Amino acid sequence: MFRLSQGQLNLLETCPRKFQYSYLEQLAAPATPEQQASMAWGKRFHLLMQQRELGLPVEFLISDFSGTVEAELGRCLEALRTAVPEIFTTALSTSQTFRESEHCRTLNISGYLLTVVYDLLILDDLDAQVLDWKTYPRPQNPARLGKNWQTRLYPFVLAETSEYLPEQISMTYWFVQSQASQTDKPEPQSLKFAYSEAQHQRTKAILSKLLRQVTDWLQDYQAGIPFPQVPETSPLCKSCQFAVRCQRTKRSLSASRHHLLSLAEIPEVSL
Numbered sequence: 001m002f003r004l005s006q007g008q009l010n011l012l013e014t015c016p017r018k019f020q021y022s023y024l025e026q027l028a029a030p031a032t033p034e035q036q037a038s039m040a041w042g043k044r045f046h047l048l049m050q051q052r053e054l055g056l057p058v059e060f061l062i063s064d065f066s067g068t069v070e071a072e073l074g075r076c077l078e079a080l081r082t083a084v085p086e087i088f089t090t091a092l093s094t095s096q097t098f099r100e101s102e103h104c105r106t107l108n109i110s111g112y113l114l115t116v117v118y119d120l121l122i123l124d125d126l127d128a129q130v131l132d133w134k135t136y137p138r139p140q141n142p143a144r145l146g147k148n149w150q151t152r153l154y155p156f157v158l159a160e161t162s163e164y165l166p167e168q169i170s171m172t173y174w175f176v177q178s179q180a181s182q183t184d185k186p187e188p189q190s191l192k193f194a195y196s197e198a199q200h201q202r203t204k205a206i207l208s209k210l211l212r213q214v215t216d217w218l219q220d221y222q223a224g225i226p227f228p229q230v231p232e233t234s235p236l237c238k239s240c241q242f243a244v245r246c247q248r249t250k251r252s253l254s255a256s257r258h259h260l261l262s263l264a265e266i267p268e269v270s271l
Ligand code: SF4
Pocket: 015, 017, 018, 229, 230, 236, 237, 240, 241, 242, 243, 244, 246, 248
């Protein structure tokens, strides 16, 4: 059984060859120090929210010393608490039936195990809310986030694995670090995506097609044929860490053209 997450679906849709290098061959370059620091901050914020939801003390994870990572975490946590106090009520309200942090679900479809982890899932009599913490600023173009597989897969799996109708499900991102500068008060911002039966059917169709392709690509790969690349003209290759491996750098492209020309110029040898 092949497990697939939203991140892997994004990669498969963007460039299947990149998926091959990153996941099947584990060739991805290590993260830069800036990326590592940002990932560590995000991980600590998620842990903070999970501990708080479990009713465990979080004070020792944050501090009053300004300029420290702990102080920044504390400021963002407090700003989120002010913006959406209802998230911080760990006890079930009268209409709520379930709430859990880091809630994991899987869906077996076409031989693949689709896996999702909700930062916070709140269910009540009428609605199912999926909440996700983001530690980067709110995107300027919400439509792009709407097309991301996280926005499509998370409600899809919930609709397939619960009694809730698609119209009862929503997905909300909270951008917890939105602020003008380090000294400004953080102002968390949100983006909410409603879900519908039409979106559910569309996602189902796109997913089935993509998974059929993945099955074909995996079979080809076992026979020695690599996953497809994006077209040579794609701007994606310019910033891709696998550009050299794919011969998509300017130098490697001209070298391969030169190589082809040289081959064409070789006179035929009569037997
Ligand atoms: S260089 Fe281009 S084709 Fe190769 S993995 Fe990256 S995006 Fe895909």
